[in-house]
Amino acid sequence: MTDERPQGLLISPIRSGTVIDHITAGQALNVLRILGITGTTAESVSVATNVASGLVGKKDIVKIENRELRKEEVDRIALIAPNATINIIREFVVAEKKGVETPAELSGVVRCPNPGCISNTAEPARSRFIVTPNGLRCHYCDWLVTKEIAEHIL
Ligand SMILES: Nc1ncnc2c1ncn2[C@@H]1O[C@H](COP(=O)(O)OP(=O)(O)OP(=O)(O)O)[C@@H](O)[C@H]1O
Ligand SMILES: [Mg+2]
Ligand SMILES: [Zn+2]
Structure with missing residues (x-):
């Protein structure tokens, strides 16, 4: 065949x-x-x-x-x-x-979803997240990003 x-x-x-x-x-x-x-x-x-x-x-x-x-x-x-x-x-x-390796901290990589976060103000501080087993924790406001991380990548 x-x-x-x-x-x-x-x-x-x-x-x-x-x-x-x-x-x-x-x-x-x-x-x-x-x-x-x-x-x-x-x-x-x-x-x-x-x-x-x-x-x-x-x-x-x-x-x-x-x-x-x-x-x-x-x-x-x-x-x-x-x-x-x-x-x-x-x-x-x-x-x-x-x-690939996830660094312990991410600087300028992810936008904080909290509109009131200092990293989102008119003169924004560079975004900073700590990588934890539960997700990414904002250094400034403690907001925890746990899902749809791709949507927050700068
Ligand atoms: N010249 C090339 N063009 C396009 N793709 C390639 C080329 N050479 C290798 N690749 C692709 O790169 C990947 C890694 O190739 P490699 O020969 O190391 O495969 P592997 O032994 O299965 O690797 P691994 O152990 O990382 O799974 C594969 O997806 C392969 O198809
Ligand atoms: Mg393979
Ligand atoms: Zn924040």
């Missing part, structure tokens, strides 16, 4: 750039937003969402040509995808691989 299904990869390998692998399923578009990727730039970007990972479970993947990530970008990605792996691609192969 002949298999008539289309063959081959839809996504071409990149020569140089970054593959963000093991992104929490459903977070790929938030990762793109953190990186400021709107789809109008010249480099090629591939996004896969809800692909099988291991025996059970799903993940998202983002592949970006000709781009290496800054630490501030990786810190933001860690907030929404704590298991992400950053692979640096050079000459088509993985030249470097590292995990």
Whole structure:
């Protein structure tokens, strides 16, 4: 029986750039937003969402040509995808691989949801959050951000 299904990869390998692998399923578009990727730039970007990972479970993947990530970008990605792996691609192969790490404190990364917080006033103090097991706690007003962190990322 002949298999008539289309063959081959839809996504071409990149020569140089970054593959963000093991992104929490459903977070790929938030990762793109953190990186400021709107789809109008010249480099090629591939996004896969809800692909099988291991025996059970799903993940998202983002592949970006000709781009290496800054630490501030990786810190933001860690907030929404704590298991992400950053692979640096050079000459088509993985030249470097590292995990992401959530820093103990976040400065200028997340906006405090409390409108009365000093970090949201006319002359705002730089936002500052302490990372706790229960969520992100505002250094100024103690507001606890526990969910939809992606929506508060600056
Ligand atoms: N040249 C390339 N272009 C695009 N994607 C690539 C390229 N090389 C590797 N990748 C992708 O980068 C990711 C990491 O590649 P690697 O070969 O290290 O896989 P792995 O052994 O499964 O890694 P891990 O142990 O981190 O899961 C994979 O998603 C792979 O498809
Ligand atoms: Mg793998
Ligand atoms: Zn606050």
